[in-house]
Every structure is written in structure tokens, then in C-alpha cells.
Amino acid sequence: MTNPGRAxxxxxxxxxxxxxxxxxxxxxxxxxxxxxxxxxxxxxxxLVALTGTDxxxxxxxxxxxxxxxxxxxxxxxxxxxxxxxxxxxxDVLLAAGYELRTREPGHRLVRTPERDxxxxxxxxxNAAIDDYLLLRDHLRRDTADRxxxxxVKHDLMGRSWSDTNDYADAKGDVIAAIKGRARxxxxxxx
Numbered sequence: 001m002t003n004p005g006r007a008x009x010x011x012x013x014x015x016x017x018x019x020x021x022x023x024x025x026x027x028x029x030x031x032x033x034x035x036x037x038x039x040x041x042x043x044x045x046x047l048v049a050l051t052g053t054d055x056x057x058x059x060x061x062x063x064x065x066x067x068x069x070x071x072x073x074x075x076x077x078x079x080x081x082x083x084x085x086x087x088x089x090x091d092v093l094l095a096a097g098y099e100l101r102t103r104e105p106g107h108r109l110v111r112t113p114e115r116d117x118x119x120x121x122x123x124x125x126n127a128a129i130d131d132y133l134l135l136r137d138h139l140r141r142d143t144a145d146r147x148x149x150x151x152v153k154h155d156l157m158g159r160s161w162s163d164t165n166d167y168a169d170a171k172g173d174v175i176a177a178i179k180g181r182a183r184x185x186x187x188x189x190x
Contacts, residue, residue: 009084011083011084012105015102016102017101017102018103021162021163022164023161024161024163026072028154028157029070031067031069035063036059036064038063038117042119043059045096048096050089055079056079057078058079058129060136062153064136065140067146073115074118075120076117076118076119077121078121078122079122079123079129081124083108083121083122089121094110097113098111106122106126107120107121107122107128108121134182134183138182142181148174149171149178156170
């Protein structure tokens with residue numbers, strides 16, 4: 001969705017990964033109530049930085065699911081009206097203390113210097129937002145899938161990962177299967 005009156009512009013076409021690939025150096029931790037507090041603090045920080053900008057902010061990822069072990073990195077998704085209008089959100093988030101990590105088609109990622117909070121910026125209506133929320137909400141309700149996902153993450157963390165993105169990709173099959181069950185449950189009205 002774009003801003004009315006603003007000329008359509010093209011998004012970036014390449015992936016810019018500031019600092020290059022990074023090895024996975026954090027370990028899974030048992031669920032920590034502090035993650036919800038950290039989300040609330042950063043949600044407020046983001047909303048203050050983006051005052052006057054129409055955005056939606058949600059806690060996503062494993063730290064948003066009570067009872068699920070997670071890497072101690074709070075993931076947040078911010079839905080903006082126009083991903084290409086970086087002047088509406090990027091500079092003010094950088095001024096609020098976040099650092100640019102990724103610029104790629106349809107997605108920007110800023111994070112704290114401590115790397116303990118990742119803010120994913122997507123355009124409102126991007127299917128990835130629905131997928132994040134579908135997975136989060138399903139894992140909050142479904143004990144069996146939450147335990148399955150936790151086991152897979154523990155197994156994968158037993159390996160060495162020279163690029164954090166490879167670890168994320170390795171979870172793809174189980175995430176797809178869980179999202180399939182979540183969609184089926186949603187469509188059935190459960």
C-alpha cells in the first residue's frame with residue numbers, strides 16, 4: 001500500500017547486509033518474562049520515534065511465545081504504509097538508537113547495538129506479517145507444536161552456524177508444517 005499523492009517508486013533490488021554474514025553466537029534460553037517487558041519498552045520507543053507515522057507494531061518470534069525456549073533476541077515487526085519511503089521511518093529509527101542491518105526487497109531490519117532487539121520493517125499488507133502473527137498465535141495456543149518447534153530448535157542449536165541466516169533457513173520445513181496446521185485450524189474456526 002502506498003501513500004496517496006506519492007509517486008510510485010521502485011524498491012531496492014539487491015540484499016544489503018551491513019557488516020556481512022554473522023556467526024550464530026547466542027544460545028537458546030528458557031522462556032524469560034523479561035522478553036515481554038523488552039518488547040513493551042521498544043514498542044514505546046518505536047512509536048515515539050515514528051510519531052505521526054501510521055504504523056502497526058507487534059512482538060513476533062520465539063520470544064513472543066510464553067513457554068518456548070528462544071535465542072535472547074526480541075523480534076518486532078513494524079508495518080509501514082510504503083517500504084520505499086525510508087525517509088518516513090528509517091532515519092528516525094536510526095536516530096532513536098537502532099542500527100541498520102539489512103536492506104532488501106520488501107524488508108528492512110534495524111537492531112540495537114547490543115543485537116538483542118531486531119526490528120523488521122515491512123509494508124502493510126505484506127504476507128510475511130500475517131505469517132509471523134499466525135505462527136506466533138498458533139504456538140501460544142498449541143502445546144504440541146510449541147514443543148515440536150522447541151525440540152527442532154534445540155537440535156539445530158547443537159550445530160555450529162557460520163551464518164545466523166543458515167540457522168533460520170534450517171527451521172524452514174518445521175515452520176512451514178506448523179503454519180500449515182495453523183492455517184487449517186484457523187480455517188476450521190479453532
